Amino acid sequence: MRLYHSPTSPFVRKVMVLLKETRQEGDVTLVPATGTPVDAGSMPLAQNPLGKIPVLERADGPAIYDSRVICRYLDDRIGGRLYPAAPRLWETLTLEATADGILDAAVLMLYETRVRPEEKRFAGWTEGQWAKIARSLDAIGERWMSHLAGHIDMGQIAMGCALGYLDFRHGARDWRKGRDALAGWYEDFAQRDSMKATVPVG
Ligand SMILES: N[C@@H](CCC(=O)N[C@@H](CS)C(=O)NCC(=O)O)C(=O)O
Numbered sequence: 001m002r003l004y005h006s007p008t009s010p011f012v013r014k015v016m017v018l019l020k021e022t023r024q025e026g027d028v029t030l031v032p033a034t035g036t037p038v039d040a041g042s043m044p045l046a047q048n049p050l051g052k053i054p055v056l057e058r059a060d061g062p063a064i065y066d067s068r069v070i071c072r073y074l075d076d077r078i079g080g081r082l083y084p085a086a087p088r089l090w091e092t093l094t095l096e097a098t099a100d101g102i103l104d105a106a107v108l109m110l111y112e113t114r115v116r117p118e119e120k121r122f123a124g125w126t127e128g129q130w131a132k133i134a135r136s137l138d139a140i141g142e143r144w145m146s147h148l149a150g151h152i153d154m155g156q157i158a159m160g161c162a163l164g165y166l167d168f169r170h171g172a173r174d175w176r177k178g179r180d181a182l183a184g185w186y187e188d189f190a191q192r193d194s195m196k197a198t199v200p201v202g
Pocket of ligand 1: 009010035051053065068107
């Protein structure tokens, strides 16, 4: 299989952590890809018309995309370890969706400063994105700590990648402030070999 990859993409990181946790890394060749909404660059447009990564080219079927689809596919391929059976599955998927939503907002905030010309920026829009992140982190701290304390699953991996990305791109916002329980969980989770091996650089 071939995975379109960037070492700074938190969505790609979700896939990389899963590959390491499930010992499938050797089955995948990484293909570098970069691009933005205004310049698709080397994004695999033929495989994903949305021009986003990750994209996985499979040996047994057409390319698939969106980190949630790829992660579910790769987990299913080895018998399903990181997506548990229902009813816990619905929590796992909701936690993963929340982490991905945090990442969507965080990536849009980055594009606002990196891609949009300064005279066209709108601070209220950026703050609205951060408000989504802040509300989500508060909700996780209030309602999801027992799930996070359970057996590792894809919801936890996605949340670990989301918090790592906030440190990487939005460290000055200090997401840990007032969120001791979540910060404590992340400190431990970030020590996993799969997380240490995929820390974003660039
Ligand atoms: N929902 C997608 C989001 C993927 C995504 O936004 N990837 C970013 C890189 S971090 C990207 O490819 N951006 C290019 C663009 O938006 O044009 C997923 O989970 O895979």
